[in-house]
Amino acid sequence: MKLSSATLAACLIAKAAAAGGVAPQDVSFAEDGAVAVSLSGMAGDPAAGARIMTTRGKGNCIACHAVTTLADAPFHGEVGPALDGAADRWEEAQLRGIVADSKKTFEGSVMPSFYKTTGYIRPGKGYTGRAAEADPMAPLLSAQEIEDVVAYLMTLKD
């Protein structure tokens, strides 16, 4: 039997849920956009988070945000605020909510939603320009990758 991308995505999501995590459509955002519990059910790895933040095919957070401690990776952007001291300004739950779906915290934010799988206009298959085949589609980052990024952000203290 050939697995369709949709089935595959559904399986991956189901697997995340089975492992004690929260599937994208089941995430519970507080009024202020915060997400209290780990999306993967596990702790994040800050070192992995740093890699995700600087990798183009992953979070690529530095495309828009400057981060002094990631200065080894070239070309930090200016579209979003610098993230230095993020852990002084935000609780972990709020940071998780922002990474998962920033629009729940900042209405109309330019920032993409990294843990969202449906509700897009003309969603594409990656960067091919062709239509996406799966609905719901795989989120931009997995639950564990979100946790890794949040764990790294929690190290950003002035």
Next chain:
Amino acid sequence: MTRTRRRNALWAFAAAACVVATSAGADENARLVVNGEIEMVTRTAAPAHLNGALPDIRSGWTFRTTETQALQIDDFDNPGMIFVDKAMDAWNSVEGSEGKSCSACHGNPMESMKGVRAVYPKWNEAAGEVRTLVMQINDCRVKRMGAKPWKYTGADMAAMEALISVPSRGMAVNVAIDGPAAETWAKGKEIYYTRYGQLELSCANCHEQNYDNMIRADHLSQGQINGFPVYRLKNTKLNTAHARFKGCVRDTRAETFKPGSDEFIALELYVASRGNGLSVEAPSVRN
């Protein structure tokens, strides 16, 4: 000639000075005068229809490095002019079943095409549609020459569009957005502000809200198309507006639109209208 050399020497000096001053290197207040005679408006008041969405409008030229800017100062340095020369050959070549060339009806494009680029896309009363310059070129090829249409974003078309733009250089972009074009314009505006794809990005998110900011290594411009077709150092060829639109929408992780689609025709009219008042620059040079 002496004057040209002196100008070039001055530019080399200015370029070196700017590299030392800022590595990003864009001199947004530099003046663009092509061949020492065509004065370009690269920064001016935003058209009224923008309702204050932009404080002023700026050519993409103002966002580029001093080195890239310099390539557009003199046609001998502008690689886009090579393609204009090629298009001039095509202009004079007979093609198709009617035994005609462009010049058979239109003579010298430097005279007959003056002002054309500045007002396209434009409502065509007979056809009952808004036409881009590309559509008009292909209409001529098919109906008057009996020749095959060119590919919408192909090299032949980009070069011909550039050639037809040359006699309008320095003239203000002035596309009509009212009357019969209003509906298409409104559709283009809606597309401009729609957040497409998995990254949920609209044209406005980058080119209205964040122009002049860096996004990774790219210095975001206002996305003006007064310089199209544009010679890009990145791919060393002329690039059409629709090819750029396609790439931009694709980069939002969206199912993009096709060059020549109703959506991109509408978007071209709308984006062109955001640059009403800037000079026609094509073929411009960008990175």
